[in-house]
Amino acid sequence: MLTVSNISKSFHYKPVLKDISFSLSPGETLALLGRNGAGKSTLLRIIAKISSPEEGQAIFNGNNLFEGVAAHRKGLYYCGHAPGLYPSLTASENLHYFSALHGRKTNPDSINSVLKDFDLIDAIDEPVKVFSQGMMQRLKLSFLELIDWSLLLIDEPFNGLDIPGQKFVMNKMESWQNGRRSIIFVDHDINRVLKISSRIMILDKHSIVLDDPISTSDLENKITSLMN
Numbered sequence: 202m203l204t205v206s207n208i209s210k211s212f213h214y215k216p217v218l219k220d221i222s223f224s225l226s227p228g229e230t231l232a233l234l235g236r237n238g239a240g241k242s243t244l245l246r247i248i249a250k251i252s253s254p255e256e257g258q259a260i261f262n263g264n265n266l267f268e269g270v271a272a273h274r275k276g277l278y279y280c281g282h283a284p285g286l287y288p289s290l291t292a293s294e295n296l297h298y299f300s301a302l303h304g305r306k307t308n309p310d311s312i313n314s315v316l317k318d319f320d321l322i323d324a325i326d327e328p329v330k331v332f333s334q335g336m337m338q339r340l341k342l343s344f345l346e347l348i349d350w351s352l353l354l355i356d357e358p359f360n361g362l363d364i365p366g367q368k369f370v371m372n373k374m375e376s377w378q379n380g381r382r383s384i385i386f387v388d389h390d391i392n393r394v395l396k397i398s399s400r401i402m403i404l405d406k407h408s409i410v411l412d413d414p415i416s417t418s419d420l421e422n423k424i425t426s427l428m429n
Contacts, residue, residue, distance in 0.1 A: 202227050202383055203248070203352060208257035210243055217243050219407040221257070227351070228380045232394035233387045234428065235404035241387045242282070244404070245354045248385075249279035261352065276351035280344075280358070284337055288330035292321050292340055295329060296347065303348045311347075319343040320369075334361030342370060345377065353377070355386040359393070371397050391424055403427050 208221040218240045225231060233241045246252040248259050250266055259266040261277060286295055293312050300307040316322045319339045329337065338361045345353065358374070359367045374384060374397055388394050394401055395415065401424065403411040411427055413420055 202262060204260045205248065206258050206260075208244070208247060208254045208259070210240070210247060210252070210254050216407045218247075218254070218404075221404075221409060223402065223409065223412060225352075225383050225385065227383055228378065229400055230374065230378055230384045230386075230398050231400045231402060232398040233385060233402055233404065234389065234391070234394065234424065236428070239404040240407060241404055242356050245279065245356055245385065245387065246281070249277065249281075249354050250274065251279065251281075276349065278345065278348065278350040278353050280341060280353070280355040282356055282360070284329075285341055286329045286337060289328055291326050291328055292316055292332075293325050295340065296343065299344050300347045305347055307347060315343050315346045318346070335363060335366050338362055339366065339369075342373065351382050353382065353384045353386075355384065357387050357389075359388065359390070367393070391421065391428070395421060 203225040205224070206222050208218055209216070210218040221244060233244065235241050243252060247254050248266065253267070261274070266274060287298065290298065293316065296312050296315065297307060313322065313325070316325055319342070321336060321340060321343070324332065324336065329340065332340065338358070342358065358370055362370060371393065374386070378384065398415055400414050401411065401420065402409060403424065405427065411423060413423070417423070
C-alpha cells in the first residue's frame with residue numbers, strides 16, 4: 202500500500218528527518234511515537250504532500266505521491282492539528298460541504314446519523330465557532346464516516362477529548378480497521394497505542410529507532426526505555 206524511502210527534511214538547516222524508510226501493508230495500524238520535535242507530524246505532512254522533503258519518495262498504491270498528481274492521492278486522507286472546519290457554519294453544514302467537496306452526495310438522514318453517532322446531534326444547528334475543542338475534534342473525525350479512504354494519516358486524534366471521548370475514538374479507529382484500510386497516527390500515550398496499534402514506530406534524533414509489531418516480546422519496556 203505505502204512505501205516510504207529515504208525521506209529527509211530540514212528546517213533552517215537543522216535536520217528534522219534523516220533517511221526515513223518503511224513500508225505499510227493494508228490492514229496495519231501504525232502508531233508514531235517520539236519526543237516533541239522528533240519529526241512525527243512532519244513525516245505525516247510529507248506523506249500527505251502538505252510539506253516537501255529534500256530527498257526521498259513515497260509510493261502509495263503504485264503511484265509517486267510527490268509527483269503532484271491529485272489522482273495519485275485518491276484514498277489517502279490527512280487529519281492534522283488545524284481545525285479544518287468553517288466556524289460560521291453549523292455542524293450539519295460542515296458535513297454537507299465536506300461531502301460535496303469530496304464528490305459524495307449526502308442526505309439529511311445520513312448526516313444526522315453521523316452526528317448522533319459522534320454525540321453532536323444536540324448541536325446540529327449550532328455554529329462550530331461555539332464548539333468546545335473536544336466537539337470540534339469529534340466533528341473532524343466524523344468526516345471519515347462520509348468518504349472512501351484506504352490510508353488515514355491522523356495527528357494526535359485524542360487531543361481535546363475527555364476520557365469517554367478518547368474511548369469512543371479508540372473504538373472508532375478499531376471499527377475503521379477492516380483489513381483493507383491502514384492508519385498511521387501520532388500519539389504520546391504508550392498504554393493507548395499498545396491497545397489499538399498493530400505496530401509501533403519511534404522517531405528519535407531524526408531517525409527511526411524502533412519499528413516493531415505489537416506482538417514483539419517485552420515491547421512496552423522497550424518503548425518506555427526509548428521514550429525516557
